[in-house]
Amino acid sequence: MERLRLATIWLGGCSGCHMSFLDLDEWLFELAQHIDLVYSPLADVKEYPEHVDVALVEGAVANEDNLHLIRQVRERTRLLVAFGDCAVTGNVTALRNPLGAPEALLHTIYVERAEIAGRMPHAPGIVPRLLDKVYPVHKIVPVDVYLPGCPPPAPRIRALLEQIIAGGDIRLTGRDMIKFG
Amino acid sequence: MDLSELLAIAEHENAMRRPICIRCCTALGCQSAGALSVKQRLEEAVAEVDRTDIEVLGVGCMGLCGHGPLVRVDPVGILYEHVRAADAPSIIAALDGGEATAPQGDLQHPFFTLQKRIVLENSGIIDPERIESYIAAGGYQALYHVLHEMTPAEVIDVVTRSGLRGRGGAGYPTGLKWATVAKSHGDRKYVVCNADEGDPGAFMDRSIIESDPHKVLEGMAIAAYAVGADQGYVYVRAEYPLAIQRLQRAIAQARRFGLLGAQIFDAGFTFRIDIRVGAGAFVCGEETALMASIEGRRGTPRPRPPYPAESGLWGRPTLVNNVETFANIPPIIRNGAEWFASIGAETSKGTKVFALTGKIRHTGLIEVPMGVTLRQIVEDMGGGVPEGRVKAVQTGGPSGGCIPAALLDTPVDYESLQRVGSIMGSGGMVVMDDSTNMVDVARFYMEFCKDESCGKCIPCRAGTAQMLHMLDLIRSGQATAADLARLEQLCMMVKETSLCGLGQSAPNPVLSTMKYFREEYEALVRG
Amino acid sequence: MAARTFTINDQLISAREGETILQAAREHGIFIPTLCYLDGVSAVGACRLCLVEIEGSRMLRPACVTPVVEEMVVRTDTERLREYRRMIIELLFAERNHICAVCVANGHCELQDLAIAVGMDHVRFDYAFPRCDVDISHPLFGIDHNRCVLCTRCVRVCDEVEGVHTWDVAGRGADARVITDMRQPWGEARTCTSCGKCVLACPTGAIFRRGATVGEMERDRNKIAYIVAAREQRW
């Protein structure tokens, strides 16, 4: 059987979903027999490769880098998985949305509420610009599978990956698979 | 008060009439255009020439509101339009062969000749501020007749056989509603007149009350007798101060004449009417919300059943009908069920009053027999659009739909309008020309519904907000074909799951424009 | 009391006279989702989750307020109802900021349970991300409007069971908010007896006991029905 080209992506999130992925522990060895990890924050790959079979996307789309990357991911991936609550709903990353436009928000945080001599962060070309709002992944590009959870527990990740490896339709139902939070 | 006194009042009133009568419309539209100063100037002009054979009468709506202030000279039958106070002396002089400086209207125009006036029979003719004027036109005789010569069951039978259906929108058979209330048990029963005319673009009820308030009161009293109620409420929206004022005056006069209150016509029948003024909530047009509002609560609807006919105000049987429905009652009693049933269409009897507005030459109020076509109304009576072509006609307000020009031959009756995706509604008819963008129109109505949603049930509260958002995405070019499909799906859900009529019909303007003007949506979506 | 027999999902069921479809269904272990419904207080038919199809009726009917009628044929789980229910739940999630991960009711939340029950793996509508307040002026309890679904269970339990009517709804439509007294901070609402029934009644993490950890937010909703029964039967 052909090995799946798997990627994991880290957008606007806390990396907790990746930690949960690592919680798969020894099952990771079994997984390694079915997949090649072609792109991941856990691996040192600079450019998102072509012809990826499965991408687990952690995090919401919060800045211009996220936006660029997710579009590339969508173009080059067969099965895109919104991986965890931030990717599925915006979740904690989107907590800034009710507070208004990013400039005003940054001003509040870095100037008004600064304890000493606050000033606006300014690092063009280094820190990516924030988008007007934080978006769940499916608002930006089509998503094929949604895996909620903050983070999705390791058994849930395993159950999904097993379905993917087995091929056929993917069906996630019930508390074990789709509970948020 | 007995019949002979009533007839004596009528006789006295008629005897006071002068040979020449100059009628000035004093309803809201003409008042806003300066009708009161016109009337005053006319009175002065009559006095200046010292003519005792002329009288100047303030009357209700003459219909052609867009051409106001309107003045009509009888019996010669001349209509003056856009009258200014300065025109007054010339209008008087014209009686002796002079030239009037105000433009003359054409009373032979289809706008007038195609009308059939039952509800509006006295509008623009009698003085709405004087009960004597209504009595002189035969007013309150139907009530006398009912109280002295008919049993409640007979009254209900007449109304049932007349085929009258509710004029508030849904078209429920009036006789059936009355019979249910009559049959329901309660230590007290109520009659409520729904004058919370909230549909933007509709002003039939306002005009009826401003022009002929006693007719509505008489209709309510007949209904109260038929169903066994002793207390009535008229729920009027606060946006209609003139209507409220005229109604207050009418109730006070009727009470003074013994036509409301205890022992009406010495027939052992007691009926009081109080006014309840709304406070700006469209949803209160829904009958359960309206009742909550009369009880002094938030105007949120509740699930039906139980229907108000069984459990309404304070849990008692309550008859709720709208202004125009009640105004139809005295003529039906006077002329009989067969007469009424002979007018109109197969399943929709009688006439319907429409407020004809929007991009149309002759805006105003018309009353036509059910079954005339939209084309007759828009093109013949309304004179078509001033520039360009008719694109669509919107009926039924935010609950209705947009009917495309291609379907103008649709007859106006409850079923036909429903078949083309709209509703009769309360009678607002807004004409749109080809400069109107239909997605914008859908958005206009959706914003209205979102703002007016009471917030009680989720589909309406959150669904209207979401539909509005999706329309905005479409308008700003950010939506995809998939979004369009999702919007349609959402519309169906809100329509089928909302608690009350507001939510159930909120998607109609979107659904009907998507059906008939889909290309306008598709032009805006990506990919 | 007379019995009524009727059919739910092809299953013949008997009910007592005056019973609602929801009551009868629950007695027979048939699940109909609800959110605004709460045993012990009046039913308002507002959340529309318990809508069912009734043969011969064009309209969908809320099971919580529709009495059983002899020989009525009810369907509770058709494709159409499943789709509508999921959309209703999605609309709720999109309407306010329901962030399960940082919610006190995570794991003990009726809205979360419903999302699972209707198979909601994501929300297809755009989130509104409204700005909502949190009021922790009361020494014992707090209210987080981000989590409120406007079910009015707090309003009804306060009015009908505790009898003080501290809660009501202000505004309308999407701007509606549950309020205490004259929309004062809860801690300043003089009518509040601090009985905590609203905390018990709240289906989500909107009304909570302060200082309680997520694990302690499990609420015994039967308590409300118990209090009502105790009062009516005067034990």
Add this chain to the structure above:
Amino acid sequence: MAVTRSQPPVPEQALHPSGDNRFKLLEATMKKHQYRPDALIEVLHRAQELFGYLSTDLLFYIANSLRLPPSRVYGVATFYHFFSLAPKGEHSCVVCLGTACYVRGAAAILAAAEQTLGVKAGHTTPDGRLSLETARCLGACGIAPTVVFDGTVTGHQTPEQVQVWLERLVKRGE
């Protein structure tokens, strides 16, 4: 037939200490309705007529008098758009946004008014001179588009006319 009804006694503390005559007038309205809770909306109408808006203080006074829970009074007062819980400007300009007015260009009129005044609909100018509002259809569709200046309904309006009227008013204030 004379009916004698027992009237609930007016609680002592309900008489407002400020001695404001308007409270006496409000009291008369409540008395006319026999302090019945179902008269709440009528009473709120009268209160707003007398005081211009419904302050929290006033709402408490009404709640006390009609023996209604404060939240119920607040809930009703905020449900209906006609009631205002904040003071209004000296003058008012209401742009009708009913369908007939909309089709005949009400949106442009509103935009012109907002631009002239520098405030959005539903707000009062910072100097308190004028409140700009919108209405849901005044039923004066025959003369659309309609604008109400200080209670006077005027028809067939254009953005320019409205602008001139507002400018005159705002200038006069300077």
